[in-house]
Amino acid sequence: MPVKKKGINKKLIVAIILVAIIAVAAAAIVFTHQKSSSSPSTSKLVGVQVGDTFTYSVTGSCSNPVPNTDYPGFYELNETQYYKVTVTGIEGPSVMLTTDWVFKNGTDIPQQQTIDLSNGAVTDQYGFAFLYPTNLKVNDLIYPINNTVPINETLTQPYSSGNRESDYYHVSTTQYYANDPTQSTQRTLYDEVYFDQQTGMLTSFSEIQVYNNPQLELQVIYYLTSSNVWDV
Secondary structure: OOOOOOOOOHHHHHHHHHHHHHHHHHHHHHHHOOOOOOOOOHHHOOOOOOOOEEEEEEEEEEOOOOOOOOOHHHHHHHHEEEEEEEEEEEEOOEEEEEEEEEEOOOOEEEEEEEEEOOOOOEOOOOOOOOEOOOOOOOOOEOOOOOOOOEOOEEEEEEEOOEEEEEEEEEEEEEEEOOOOOOOOOEEEEEEEEEEEOOOOEEEEEEEEEEEEOOEEEEEEEEEEEEEOOOOO
16 A cells, blocks of 8 residues: 655654754764763863853744644744753762743743763753763864764854853754655754853754755754853
8 A cells, every 4th residue: 555645743843842952962962873982080071060050042933934723832932031051960970950941921841951971861851951061172072972973163252251162063963754664754953052161051052954844944043141150
């Protein structure tokens, strides 16, 4: 029996946009390759401290109008008041975080997360995952174990409290719709990540999602707006 070609599952898209978007790049990076390496001193990995807070704006845009009945989650991105990350604990290379996704109507979606900075492993695969080891340089791997993604560039970012060094990397990933055996229904993710070199914390994240069935291009951006570590 011929198999009818289907579009990408819209419920899956909503889940990815609303919940998993900030973990997509990090999760893909961690399991894509395995690298044999001895573990560095864990005391040199963590750049944040308990009590540090980082607050982000969240926005989304689309190449074509998207019916809100089909993609309700995407438009909720632009109803975000702020997204706040708080460091709540540190144990060796592992950093514990609490995140609060607060919307303009007052709704708060809290989550708990733990990130191992030696390998990028997380306890919640759908939670915030953009924290990296401190003081990485060009060609350093973003995590020293089980990873092959390098830092592409270091640059100086201006802030209200003065200039700070930042790290940058980019990745692209093509994914196929599981229910299409021809693998002709797909999306490609283009991720760009900037993070503070001293703390290892995300300063901006941009992801462009290109779908071929239906043809659609979505972009999601997280941008640091305030922190108690430095004046943004």
